[in-house]
Amino acid sequence: MELIKRWCVAVALLCAAGFVGGAAVRANVTLPRIFGNDMVLQREMTVPVWGWADPGEKVAVRVDDKEAASAVADEKGQWMVKLPAMSAGGPHKLTIVGKNTIELANVLAGEVWICSGQSNMEMGVAACKDAQKEIADANYPQIRLFLVDKKTSGYPLNDVGGNWRVCNPANIAAGGWGGFSAAAYYFGREIHKGLNVPVGLIDTSWGGTRIEPWTPTEGFAAVPALQGIVTAIEKANSEYPKTCAQTLDQLEAAIPPARKALAEGKPMPPLPTVPRHPLDHEQQPTGLYNAMVRGFVPFASRGAIWYQGESNLGEGMLYFEKMKALISGWRKVWGQPDMALYFVQLAPFRYGGDPYRLPGIWEAQTAVLTLPNTGMAVTTDISTINDIHPPNKQDVGKRLALGAMAKTYGKKEIVYSGPMYKSMKADGSTIRLSFDHVGGGLASRDGKDLTWFEIAAADKAFVKAQAKIEGETVVVSSEKVAQPTAVRFGWNELAEPNFMNKEGLPASPFRTEGARP
Secondary structure, three states, X not given: OHHHHHXXXXXXXXXXXXXXXXXXXXXXXXXXXXXXXXXXXXXXXXXXXXXXXXXXXXXEEEEOOEEEEEEEOOOOOEEEEXXXXXOOEEEEEXXXXXXXXXXXXXXXXXXXXXXXXXXXXXXXXXXXXXXXXXXXXXXXEEEEEXXXXXXXXOOOOOOOOOOEEEEOHHHHOOOOOOOOEHHHHHHHHHHHHHHOXXXXXXXXXXXXXXXXXXXXXXXXXXXXXXXXHXXXXXXXXXXXXXXXXXXXXXXXXXXXXXXXXXXXXXXXXXXXXXXXXXXXXXXXXXXXXXXXXXXXXXXXXXXXXXXXXXXXXXXXXXXXXXXXXXXXXXXXXXXXXXXXXXXXXXXXXXXXXXXXXXXXXXXXXXXXXXXXXXXXXXXXXXXXXXXXXXOOOHHHHHHHHHHHXXXXXXXXOOOOOOOEEEEEEEEOOEEEEEEEOOOOOEEEOOXXXXXXXXXXXXXXXXXXXXXXXXXXXXXXXXXOOOOOOEEEEOOOOOOOOOEEEOOOOEOOOEEOOOOOO
């Protein structure tokens, strides 16, 4: 019985750690699911390719029948090679040769982007604006789609579920919530058209989830304000094996009376079950990273797009700390310290309760722009106040792509952001505001007076203000405030302001006395 107990503990822990079915004993060379027919490999970058084989087995990887790299599987049966950088194009054939041979066909080299977040990222093309037309028009054989299966885990897993598919009407509408992520697809379509190269999109998203489950432990560890989360993760991981062992002790004790009950024809008493890992949940720290991201790290990619935050509403600038953890964590595990991340600022919505909770998240999201290689798509003009899922994902994708084209791909002529608050100057009864990203000039979207500006004196009792565009500045005033000291813009969950630049990109909400990172 002791031997059985030890074996059960070992198997339980291996399964929990994601090793069974991954790096266990193998007869054949195998690959994680992220490598497959129809995939896109990141161009102009060294490309890791990895998998499993028998310990000591030599594995060679060929590109178009020419050996590009080889490696020997380590004592755990794991191997990795790094292919030389490739130019955009294809199709190519990848051949992985060990004791067996795997051939991957119709492989392209281009731009790879990870697309993650909660429901507004998960929301598929079929659930969004102009669905029938967009699906019918989705014939882009050089765009490839990988939809990661939903799963949670308390420990990092070495694979994810999913398959690469060529972008066509059938595949864009298949699986998920209304098919492949609309925000991701429209982003990828803009990148494909703008660069004329293949694009691979990896959609790993789950509606209603917080940011913490998507973040690796390495990310939390890099942010001093989040050390409590690190402690909780370490505690969960150290205590879970003990809990499993205790459960097996209980099971061992329960088996004899259960057998006796069966022999006597009596109902068998319930047997204890191995509990779920405390982090094995879609809302627990690392729970989704472990199961829906870790399995394709370090698949080469240019960067990521992110659409999340609704489930962290009310956290204010703490959300900035958590975004820092996500970004630094992903950059560390991928080994890409300059990995780009572009994200969507949440749209106005009638959450109810305190109307300033959403502006608090907007402020935190704006602060993320202080981190290198980041960008933000503002959506205050394409919201649906009574629907948390705005159907216009075309403009979301376009605005994310504007940031990538300008900042990642060096298209400096592109105006990629609406006006962003820079500074203020009080002058008697007025305050003059200056902005970055004025583009071709400041403007009102509907030609009417600017909306959702408020002004206050030292008492911070804000009142509605008049706001006029003067050149590249906005002058704000109110007859009710003789000596103003502060301005707020769009500072309400229902605010859909008309302030933008002449390129049609909306200004981000702000408060002049706001928190700063």
